[in-house]
Amino acid sequence: MDNLKYYWHKLKYNLSSLMHKLLAGRYGIDHFYRFLTSVIYFLLIIQIFFRPKYLYLFTTILLFYNMYRVFSKNHQARHKENQIYLKYQRKFKSWINLQKRKFEERKEYRFKVCPNCKQNLRIKNIKGKHTVSCPKCKKDFDVKI
Ligand SMILES: [Zn+2]
Known part of the structure; x- marks a missing residue:
């Protein structure tokens, strides 16, 4: 039994050193x-x-x-x-x-993309036409919800 254990550990060691040699510099x-x-x-x-x-x-x-x-x-x-x-x-x-x-957040907000900088904007879901100011590029654009 001890002999088997010894060979098992030896095999594991040999395999791992083989792997190290194979993968060296890879x-x-x-x-x-x-x-x-x-x-x-x-x-x-x-x-x-x-x-x-x-x-x-x-x-x-x-x-x-x-x-x-x-x-x-x-x-x-x-x-x-x-x-x-x-x-x-x-x-x-x-x-x-x-x-x-x-x-x-589909009930409270609508998501629109700024036509100028393509930033995603979250707009309150209130029906009607709104003028939105993009926080990133500061440009205004109209949104209809
Ligand atoms: Zn923008």
């Missing part, structure tokens, strides 16, 4: 990797139910691209890709939050 895992992995899992689950012709190929390409990113030595390029991903993720999250807020 880019590794980031947010974009995690996102792509969930997309790959999602696509694999879809393929259980449907068998679209090119989805398998697309999933395989995505898988190899994800692995390529992990083992890449060009940290700068991978970091840039991750930053682009994070930028879109932030935009998507803030859009989701805005939709949630619009829904929660």
Whole structure:
């Protein structure tokens, strides 16, 4: 039993040192990797139910691209890709939050976009024509509720 334990620990140690050697100087895992992995899992689950012709190929390409990113030595390029991903993720999250807020406050407020600076404005839900002053760009515009 002790012998088995010894070999188990030795195997774990060897595997972890092998991983360290493999990943030395490599880019590794980031947010974009995690996102792509969930997309790959999602696509694999879809393929259980449907068998679209090119989805398998697309999933395989995505898988190899994800692995390529992990083992890449060009940290700068991978970091840039991750930053682009994070930028879109932030935009998507803030859009989701805005939709949630619009829904929660739909009775008291209306949400309009400033035609000048595209800022989202929350306006009290009072029927009629109003002149609204944008707090960001200070321009006035008419709103009909
Ligand atoms: Zn504005």
